[in-house]
Amino acid sequence: MSGFPxxxxxxxxxxxxxxxxxxxxMAKAARPGQFVIVMxxxxxxxxxxxxxxxxRGKGTVTLVVQAVGKTTKEMREACRAGSALFxxxxxxxxxxxxxxxxxxxxxxxxxxxAPIFPQARGFKESGAYVIGVxxxxxxxxxxxxxxxxxxxxxxxxxxxxxxxxxxxxxxEGIKTAIERHPDIDEVVAIGPPxxxxxxxxxxxxxxxxxxxxxxxxxxxxxxxxxxxxxxxxGKLRFACVDGPDFDGHEVxxxxxxxxxxxxxxxxxWALERWAEGCRRLTG
Amino acid sequence: xxxxxxxxxxSAVDGLTMTKKTIRTIPQQRAAMPVQDxxxxxxxxxxxxxxxxxxxxxxxxxxxxxxxxxxxxxxCPVGIDIPGFIMKVAAQDYRGAYEILSEANLLPAICGxxxxxxxxxxxVCPVGETLEPVAIGRLERWVGDRAIxxxxxVRPYIERNGFKVGVIGSGPAGMxxxxxxxKAGCDVxxxxxxxxxxxxxxYGIPAxxxxxxxxxxxxxxxxxxxxxxxxxxxxxxxxxxxxxLDEMGYDAVFIGSGAxxxxxxxxxxxxxxxxxxxxxLLTRCNLMMAGKFPDYDTPLHLGRRIAVIGAGNTAMxxxxxxxxxxxxxxxxxxxxxxxxxxARKEELHHxxxxxxxxxxxxxxxxxxxxxxxxxxxxRCLRMELGEPDxxxxxxxxxxxxxxxxxxxxxxxYAIGTNANPILGQTSKLKLNKWGYIETDxxxxxxxxxxxxxxxxxxxxxxxxxxxxxGRRAARGIKDYLAxxxxxxVYRPERTGAEGSLFGIDRAERSFSRLRVA
Numbered sequence: 001m002s003g004f005p006x007x008x009x010x011x012x013x014x015x016x017x018x019x020x021x022x023x024x025x026m027a028k029a030a031r032p033g034q035f036v037i038v039m040x041x042x043x044x045x046x047x048x049x050x051x052x053x054x055x056r057g058k059g060t061v062t063l064v065v066q067a068v069g070k071t072t073k074e075m076r077e078a079c080r081a082g083s084a085l086f087x088x089x090x091x092x093x094x095x096x097x098x099x100x101x102x103x104x105x106x107x108x109x110x111x112x113x114a115p116i117f118p119q120a121r122g123f124k125e126s127g128a129y130v131i132g133v134x135x136x137x138x139x140x141x142x143x144x145x146x147x148x149x150x151x152x153x154x155x156x157x158x159x160x161x162x163x164x165x166x167x168x169x170x171x172e173g174i175k176t177a178i179e180r181h182p183d184i185d186e187v188v189a190i191g192p193p194x195x196x197x198x199x200x201x202x203x204x205x206x207x208x209x210x211x212x213x214x215x216x217x218x219x220x221x222x223x224x225x226x227x228x229x230x231x232x233x234g235k236l237r238f239a240c241v242d243g244p245d246f247d248g249h250e251v252x253x254x255x256x257x258x259x260x261x262x263x264x265x266x267x268x269w270a271l272e273r274w275a276e277g278c279r280r281l282t283g
Numbered sequence: 284x285x286x287x288x289x290x291x292x293x294s295a296v297d298g299l300t301m302t303k304k305t306i307r308t309i310p311q312q313r314a315a316m317p318v319q320d321x322x323x324x325x326x327x328x329x330x331x332x333x334x335x336x337x338x339x340x341x342x343x344x345x346x347x348x349x350x351x352x353x354x355x356x357x358x359c360p361v362g363i364d365i366p367g368f369i370m371k372v373a374a375q376d377y378r379g380a381y382e383i384l385s386e387a388n389l390l391p392a393i394c395g396x397x398x399x400x401x402x403x404x405x406x407v408c409p410v411g412e413t414l415e416p417v418a419i420g421r422l423e424r425w426v427g428d429r430a431i432x433x434x435x436x437v438r439p440y441i442e443r444n445g446f447k448v449g450v451i452g453s454g455p456a457g458m459x460x461x462x463x464x465x466k467a468g469c470d471v472x473x474x475x476x477x478x479x480x481x482x483x484x485x486y487g488i489p490a491x492x493x494x495x496x497x498x499x500x501x502x503x504x505x506x507x508x509x510x511x512x513x514x515x516x517x518x519x520x521x522x523x524x525x526x527x528l529d530e531m532g533y534d535a536v537f538i539g540s541g542a543x544x545x546x547x548x549x550x551x552x553x554x555x556x557x558x559x560x561x562x563x564l565l566t567r568c569n570l571m572m573a574g575k576f577p578d579y580d581t582p583l584h585l586g587r588r589i590a591v592i593g594a595g596n597t598a599m600x601x602x603x604x605x606x607x608x609x610x611x612x613x614x615x616x617x618x619x620x621x622x623x624x625x626a627r628k629e630e631l632h633h634x635x636x637x638x639x640x641x642x643x644x645x646x647x648x649x650x651x652x653x654x655x656x657x658x659x660x661x662r663c664l665r666m667e668l669g670e671p672d673x674x675x676x677x678x679x680x681x682x683x684x685x686x687x688x689x690x691x692x693x694x695x696y697a698i699g700t701n702a703n704p705i706l707g708q709t710s711k712l713k714l715n716k717w718g719y720i721e722t723d724x725x726x727x728x729x730x731x732x733x734x735x736x737x738x739x740x741x742x743x744x745x746x747x748x749x750x751x752x753g754r755r756a757a758r759g760i761k762d763y764l765a766x767x768x769x770x771x772v773y774r775p776e777r778t779g780a781e782g783s784l785f786g787i788d789r790a791e792r793s794f795s796r797l798r799v800a
Contacts, residue, residue: 266582
């Protein structure tokens with residue numbers, strides 16, 4: 001097998017880029033909230049990435065990658081339209097329950113902006129009133145504004161420096177939405193754990209159901225290694241097969257954040273070594 | 284090798300086959316398995332047991348009594364004609380020996396290495412009543428290795444029957460099932476979720492016990508039978524079993540997805556960094572090559588003092604892998620004693636030789652952190668053996684006031700697995716109360732045309748039991764599809780005086796001669 005062909009790439013900023021991968025069976029099977037595990041080459045690691053979009057007609061799956069570590073930076077260099085991924089398996093995880101909520105807030109921050117999109121679209125298709133809240137550091141990092149506007153009844157951009165939309169974190173957007181709409185049924189938040197923690201603390205006093213999508217460290221993604229175990233409601237759950245969506249008010253985020261630091265030393269080392277190699281090649 | 288010496292031994296073997304062998308006339312000493320020295324092997328991933336030489340193999344063949352009613356065959360989960368293949372080796376017909384082995388077992392080089400022979404064929408060998416039993420497993424491995432070295436494979440004549448069968452999981456159950464169905468003429472595709480085929484053979488069993496080349500060779504034999512293997516495919520999520528039957532044109536499906544979901548104890552401190560399942564440790568090392576980080580991208584973050592909880596084969600593998608990756612001290616923590624340890628005797632013995640510390644009658648009650656989210660130590664209780672429990676083993680009971688701190692910076696759980704939930708979540712298959720798939724005698728599940736076998740039915744067991752289940756399910760599928768039995772192997776009668784009765788070929792003894800006009 002010659003891998004999984006990348007048919008298109010789009011760069012949103014220096015760090016964020018989109019890959020469209022041809023995989024008709026997966027495009028057909030994918031549901032909002034699910035993720036894939038990719039491997040860039042045979043020496044690579046298996047990394048989980050949430051599915052940002054899928055096009056059943058074209059038979060493609062879209063991933064949005066943030067280049068933060070060695071593997072994702074390597075992907076930024078190596079993954080071009082016309083090249084291929086060594087491995088891609090999925091869709092994994094239990095699909096998000098797009099239930100009978102009539103009014104929802106879909107919140108995305110950082111690497112969570114892309115994966116919140118299929119959820120927002122899913123809710124819109126099921127007839128809900130969708131309020132989209134997405135957060136970026138500044139204006140030049142903003143992407144997919146048109147896609148979100150097309151499926152959201154209200155759409156709020158939050159930037160750290162106020163260069164676009166409102167100034168502040170996504171929690172500001174949630175607060176405003178809650179003030180304006182006392183009848184919100186559900187909040188869905190995807191992003192870095194610290195952001196999701198802030199979101200659930202924002203909705204907790206209002207007792208609004210809040211679903212979060214967890215992103216712990218995984219190896220196989222099929223429930224076999226137990227590396228992705230998280231504490232939810234005091235119970236041990238495996239994010240890859242029991243999640244990745246969980247009730248945010250039950251999740252122990254401190255535990256998740258500690259476990260995400262598990263390989264901090266190795267991640268730093270791998271990145272430095274890789275960057276050094278790149279400098280030698282280009283310098 | 285001195286050919287003269289060998290020749291001498293061979294004629295002795297021939298002589299023995301003429302006169303009746305008895306327990307007194309056979310070689311009394313079992314041939315010793317050459318192994319890598321423990322001090323050397325703890326620093327490499329090369330195979331520990333180096334394998335018999337031809338001489339060793341012939342000595343073991345000479346020790347087989349060729350019993351008229353061989354109990355070893357009944358003791359083998361896949362029913363290998365054990366005396367048959369041993370006699371072929373003794374007669375120096377190695378290829379013939381391989382052909383007999385591969386009638387029942389597609390993977391002799393693997394089973395010869397990883398089967399718990401002491402509980403199966405060798406456990407019932409009559410020689411074992413007085414002496415050490417015939418080293419059947421090692422002979423099997425020797426023949427399997429010889430076949431790989433010589434490039435032998437058995438490619439029977441396959442008549443296509445037009446049936447399409449899907450196999451979920453490329454581990455031992457799936458491989459055995461696929462082989463039997465391919466031989467029967469089915470068009471077989473195996474789906475594997477990981478990026479490499481082999482299942483537990485690949486991610487679970489380390490290279491020093493089962494080299495990757497052996498797995499590759501045995502998988503190559505499978506593809507030679509016409510079996511297609513598709514990796515990176517998570518059945519249940521990419522497509523469901525129902526879709527395989529309704530939309531993808533499969534006439535039957537076999538599920539051999541394994542158990543796999545690791546158990547934790549539920550004691551405080553389990554989410555500290557440095558606590559992981561043996562599955563994770565082994566997958567990172569065996570499949571993802573974390574030992575070669577950063578040349579390979581998957582990290583492990585190995586501790587220096589490692590405590591592995593459990594004393595089964597997986598625990599032994601996890602400990603011995605940790606040792607080879609450079610841990611200074613590796614301990615086994617088990618709440619029962621050595622006598623109750625479920626590991627293969629050889630693995631336990633090798634682990635002891637390699638300097639692993641065994642803490643029997645010890646049960647962890649809490650894992651203690653260093654204040655920064657990492658493991659610092661374990662709090663353990665000493666145990667003593669009480670009354671026998673349901674499993675017949677004496678139940679360990681805590682000794683009061685025996686709590687103490689056990690210094691360690693990595694805790695590995697090897698205390699068994701639960702059923703993987705994915706196929707249960709995505710199909711209407713009937714599961715039992717533990718989440719394993721329910722089947723009948725022929726391994727048929729609650730869905731017509733869907734069969735299951737191996738760990739996903741029985742819970743964690745052995746490679747050979749999974750293979751046995753795969754073969755049984757293949758028989759079930761053949762019955763379901765009404766395929767003629769293809770397991771009876773046609774063997775021509777011996778020719779010459781030996782094969783004839785009063786000058787008439789035995790095969791023709793009940794024929795009546797017809798004159799055709």
